[in-house]
Amino acid sequence: MNTYEIIGGDNRAHGPVTGEEIYNWIRQGRADGYTMARLSGSGTWQPLGSFPEFVGPLHGLPWVRTLKKAPKTDSLAIASLVLGIVSIVFQPLGLFFGVPAAYLGHRSLHAIAKQPKEIGGHGLAVGGLVTGYIGSVLGAISLVLIVMLVLAIRN
Numbered sequence: 001m002n003t004y005e006i007i008g009g010d011n012r013a014h015g016p017v018t019g020e021e022i023y024n025w026i027r028q029g030r031a032d033g034y035t036m037a038r039l040s041g042s043g044t045w046q047p048l049g050s051f052p053e054f055v056g057p058l059h060g061l062p063w064v065r066t067l068k069k070a071p072k073t074d075s076l077a078i079a080s081l082v083l084g085i086v087s088i089v090f091q092p093l094g095l096f097f098g099v100p101a102a103y104l105g106h107r108s109l110h111a112i113a114k115q116p117k118e119i120g121g122h123g124l125a126v127g128g129l130v131t132g133y134i135g136s137v138l139g140a141i142s143l144v145l146i147v148m149l150v151l152a153i154r155n
Contacts, residue, residue, distance in 0.1 A: 002053075007036040007045070016040040019053060026057045070120060076108035077121030080128025087135020092146055094139025101132025 033049030083101035
């Protein structure tokens with residue numbers, strides 16, 4: 001558990017104190033977002049409002065002891081979206097980039113569904129899936145039109 005040192009109204013350092021004690025001081029009006037504090041043992045003093053763990057209490061919200069870590073974004077979701085965008089932008093190659101984009105999007109959604117707390121990127125995967133399908137369709141249409149144009153020019 002982290003402990004903190006805080007500069008009091010008497011301009012002296014107090015602590016180490018727990019986060020719960022600082023939360024109580026915030027509730028009592030003894031500390032605010034401008035009160036200087038630091039993690040015990042750290043050399044850097046900074047305003048209490050710059051500590052993520054105290055932002056909620058400073059705005060009247062209850063103190064949360066542990067911050068939830070955001071899940072790591074799935075690399076397949078990122079690759080899917082990039083390939084999907086490329087499949088739309090670079091026609092008539094959309095078919096060649098769109099199919100892998102859709103495939104990676106499906107794989108990413110499956111991985112995210114299996115471990116939603118550890119793996120994030122659902123929106124990126126859906127975006128890659130949609131852009132991959134659109135790019136594939138546009139690429140197929142472009143290729144058909146190019147083939148028809150080439151055949152029309154030959155005749």
